[in-house]
Amino acid sequence: DTGVSQDPRHKITKRGQNVTFRCDPISEHNRLYWYRQTLGQGPEFLTYFQNEAQLEKSRLLSDRFSAERPKGSFSTLEIQRTEQGDSAMYLCASSSVFHEQFFGPGTRLTVL
Amino acid sequence: KQEVTQIPAALSVPEGENLVLNCSFTDSAIYNLQWFRQDPGKGLTSLLLIQSSQREQTSGRLNASLDKSSGRSTLYIAASQPGDSATYLCADSNSNDYKLSFGAGTTVTVRA
16 A cells, blocks of 8 residues: 555646646545645545546636546646646545545645 | 534644644534644645544544534544644545545644
């Protein structure tokens, strides 16, 4: 069990650029979640997958955001035309059928 | 909408004192409740998970209780140490989608 990994750990970009983050879940976990956390707040749910199917998207996820989980393994979260308000920590978590969620180290995005 | 509240937002105690962290939730269909630790700029580490059918869970110096009727959970940390300084977050999930709803956290400082 190598845990949940995320890449990159930090990303600095200019407003208007596109960014993509990757999450590798614990290998036998079928559920994968994305959350966003801003300073001083708890994480907020963005979207989740069961295997390769994206089952729910939060209203926080504007049409500039897209997430995929091809073949039910790793997942990517892409933000197009980044805005300063997108600056946050993006967290990925995975769970098995028992639903305890395990989190990765997060990707900190700074939009200049 | 599920709401999770953690009071106080910050807490400072001398080393050796017992810590009591409070979490209240509004979801009547709670599936489980998790307590997490977060160090500055890092991801979340799962501390304890309590299923809705349980009243408490223990791990080492940590004990978490769950009272569904009052919508409250409490995390007790015995004999606090400076290494316990961190932000502690609680989150509940329901049986529809299992996504987590987080409180804003309690930031704990243990003074040596």
